[in-house]
Structures are given as C-alpha cells and as structure tokens.
Amino acid sequence: MMKNLLVITVLVLSLTSFQVKAQQCCPTSKSQTIMEASINQQTTNTVKFKIDGITCAGCSNAIYNALKEVEGVVEHSVEYPGDIAIIKFENSKTNIETLKKIIEKKGYKVEKVIETTQNES
Incomplete structure (x- = not known):
C-alpha cells in the first residue's frame, strides 16, 4: 500500500512538472502581441439601459x-430586479x-440612461 502511494505521488509530481515546462516553452509570437496591442487600443463605450x-x-x-x-460586446450584465442592462x-x-x-x-422597451466612452490602452 505504501509503495503504491509512493508511485502515485511520483507520477503526480512528474505530470505537474511536465505541465509547467510545457507552458513555458511556447513564447508569445510577435504577430500575436501586435494583434493584442491593437485590440487593447480599441475605443469602448459603456451604455446603461433601463428596460421595461x-x-x-x-x-x-x-x-x-x-x-x-x-x-x-466586451462585457455585459442584466440586472433583475432593477431592470438595468450595462453593456461595454x-x-x-x-x-x-x-x-x-x-x-x-x-419584446422589451429600452431607454438609454448613461453612456461613457473610453480609449483602451
């Protein structure tokens, strides 16, 4: 029983070590970094709707x-009760x-309550 426990522990530690090494070996490509930068520079708006x-x-x-x-749509929430939708x-x-x-x-009636604009960087 103790021997089986030791073997299982060694296997778990080996797999964990392998997963960490696998994650480290894949650097972010230059094109991926450029694409992420352009996405992060997008202008986003946030609107708050009152919904009847x-x-x-x-x-x-x-x-x-x-x-x-x-x-x-980047983020959104719809609150009930409260009948509010907040959309980024x-x-x-x-x-x-x-x-x-x-x-x-x-099938709902919508009224704009608040709008904000942000330049993401």
Whole structure:
C-alpha cells in the first residue's frame, strides 16, 4: 500500500512538472502581441439601459444571451430586479442603436440612461 502511494505521488509530481515546462516553452509570437496591442487600443463605450418589461430572471437571461451573441460586446450584465442592462462594447463593431434593437426584438422597451466612452490602452 505504501509503495503504491509512493508511485502515485511520483507520477503526480512528474505530470505537474511536465505541465509547467510545457507552458513555458511556447513564447508569445510577435504577430500575436501586435494583434493584442491593437485590440487593447480599441475605443469602448459603456451604455446603461433601463428596460421595461422584465418580469423574472428568465427575462434577464434571455436578454443576456441575446447580447452575448453580438460581435463587439466586451462585457455585459442584466440586472433583475432593477431592470438595468450595462453593456461595454467596441464602438468599431457595434453601436447603441444596434444593442437597443436587439433587446427590443426580444419584446422589451429600452431607454438609454448613461453612456461613457473610453480609449483602451
């Protein structure tokens, strides 16, 4: 029994060591670094919508899932209760009107509350 425990411990330590070495051997390529830098320099907007018609968590999930599919949405949350959606998006890929229409297409009335713009670096 003690021998089996020793063998298992050695195997676990060996695999852990192998995984650490495997992660270290793959440096980030120059093109990947340039691409990440250009993504990080995108201008993002954050909009806060007041949404009428949310009656349950299922409604907020439906809106959340619809926004998740939109190209350019970086982060988003839909609060119930509270009936608020906060959406951070890349303004080069989508806009407030598009986001509003997506929520309205689900059957809700949308009112813009606050909008902010940030240059990401």
